[in-house]
Amino acid sequence: MTAILETRALVSGYGKKRAVHGVDLALNTGEILLVLGHNGAGKTTLMSTIFGLIRPMEGQVLLEGRDISGRTPAANVADGIAYVPQGHGIFKTLTVRDNLELGAFSETDAARTRERLEQVFSLFPILKERAGQVAGTFSGGQQQMLAIGMALMHGPRVLILDEPSIGLAPNLVERVMEAIKTINRDLGASILMVEQNVKLSLPVADRAMVIKTGAVVYEGAPEPLNDHVRLMTLF
Helix, strand or coil: CCEEEEEEEEEEEECCEEEEEEEEEEEECCCEEEEECCCCCCHHHHHHHHHCCCCCCEEEEEECCEECCCCCHHHHHHCCEEEECCCCCCCCCCEHHHHHHHHCCCCCCHHHHHHHHHHHHHHCHHHHHCCCCEHHHCCHHHHHHHHHHHHHCCCCCEEEEECCCCCCCHHHHHHHHHHHHHHHHHCCCEEEEEECCHHHHHHHCCEEEEEECCEEEEEECCHHHHCHHHHHHHC
C-alpha cells in the first residue's frame, strides 16, 4: 500500500529533552492506524510534531512523499491534515453551528461548506438537533463529537485523533469509535489515532503500533494485542 503520511527517524521533544526517539511511522492511504502506549510514552509529542505544533529535532515528516517537517499547522490544514487534540479543542462560549463554521475557515466554496455541514450532521445527529446551543453546555461525549465535526469541516485527507475516548463513558466511546470507522469508510479520510482504550479501539484499526518511552516496540496487525499478557509486556 502507498503511505499518505510518514515519519522517518523522527526525533522530537521539548527544549533539550527528547520524548520521541527515531520513530518510523507510515499511515497508508485509506487505513486507520492505531498508536497505543502508556501515559508519557511520547504519543502526543509524536502527533504534535507531525501536525507542526512542535519542530522536529531530527528526521522527517512526509505527506505523499513531500517533506513537510516543521511546517506550520495552518499550512498542514490547508494541505488536508486535521488534528483533534486531547481535551476536545472547541470554542466553549460559541454555539455548535459557530464552532462548525469556524472549522471551515480555510474553505472558500460556500456550497462545499454546506455539504460538509450536512455530512457532520448526518454523522452526529445531536449536533444538528442542538446547533444553536452553546458548546460549553455539552457533555464530554458531545464535545468530542463536535471537535471531530470541526475537523471534518475542511475535508481532511488525513485525520489525527489524540485519545478521542478520554473521559468518556463506555457507551459513548463505542459511539465515537463507530463514527471514526464511518469517517474512514464513507468520507475517505486516512486516520492516525492515539488511544489508551485498547479494548474498544483495536476493533476499528487496520494496523496498530505500540510506543514505549518514545520508541516503537510493536507494529503490525491489531489482533495479537488482544492478548493481555503480550500487551502488558509491550507497555
